[in-house]
Amino acid sequence: MNTKYLYLGLLPLMATSGMAATDSPEAETRKNERPNILFILSDDHTSQAWGIYGGILAEYAQNRNIRRLAEEGVTLDNCFCTNSISTPSRAAILTGRYSHRNGVYTLEDTLDTALPTIATALQASGYHTGLVGKWHLKSQPQGFDYYSVFHDQGEYRDPTFKNSDVPWPGNRNFGERVHGFSTDIVTEKAIAWMKEQDKTQPFLMCCHFKATHEPYDFPERMRHLYDGVVFPEPENLLDWGPETNGRTFEGQKLETIARNWQVASEDPDKWWCRYPELPFSTKGMHPTAARKSAYQKLIRDYLRCGATIDDNIGKLLVALDEMGIADNTIVIYVADQGYFLGEHGFYDKRMFYEEAARNSVSTRTAGRETVG
16 A cells, blocks of 8 residues: 655654554454554665665665565655755654754754654653664764664674663764674664563664665675676766756766775775775776766665665564564654665765655554555
8 A cells, every 4th residue: 555645753643542453353452552663764775776666776676575564554655855864864753843943954963852752752651762773863862761873874894882771972982892784783683672672561663774875885695686787777877967957066976986986996994984896996988988887886786785674674574573563563664865876977865856855664554454
């Protein structure tokens, strides 16, 4: 079932109203129970790469578990953020307020800890609340009984977590170093916390992945996914600027990420992150060939990274089934904003075209029945 609009701010109402299916005795029993909420948030996982929104990459996306959510629940077709960059978008999702109302406009801003959020509202209504993974709002998380969050953006490999059982270290990179791949680790932490919960008390688990943020890294098991594949190109891949489209700004062109890869290939320590699948170079190529080469690498890395998200969503759904709580747990998967995958000759987000502003959202309600 698809529906056009759903406001995520309805979650507290859903959680306190005892929404449930009513076709069975078990469902009647659940009617007066408040459902658990598993809120899965990814970074930059744009709708073009989900595979359930159509587009030229739909048949290439590894999305078995995202598709399962869509088939068993609700997919939002027209959901948009108003500030397509991670910190402001996350602040808006958490508070239900626009940037000019919550004070978070840029990556440099800090979320005011006095603001009410979905976590503080649910905690006050009796929910046990947990948060794992990417936070990126600078201030100490409020409204969570438990948190284990990355320092700043976090790292794909061997990330550092700031945990709720020790004093908040502020903006220092200080905490628990965990070996492994971050998407897998966040999932494992989320599952472990959910298993510890008293089934007589509902919970909110916010499971926040770093993926698919640049540098689009992926674990070894995804390394050969898409080997030899040549991906179709967006029709405006070869937009070059004012000479071809009348734009007066350059935006984040694919040539920029290609240059980043090239610099990192020469000396990995010169860049802020570790890119996979290097070395890479477009030296000596015609500009058209160079852009096409950068596009192919971007899509290959990005879809491998996205496949890791889908893999871990599957682990979370299986865990709910094994714990026997799937029928009383609302599952929501949402990306914080969209991303350019070669459209307009761009990568990244920030520019207010539809590709960057569109939020992808799929949700499965308690009782496995759709609401709409």
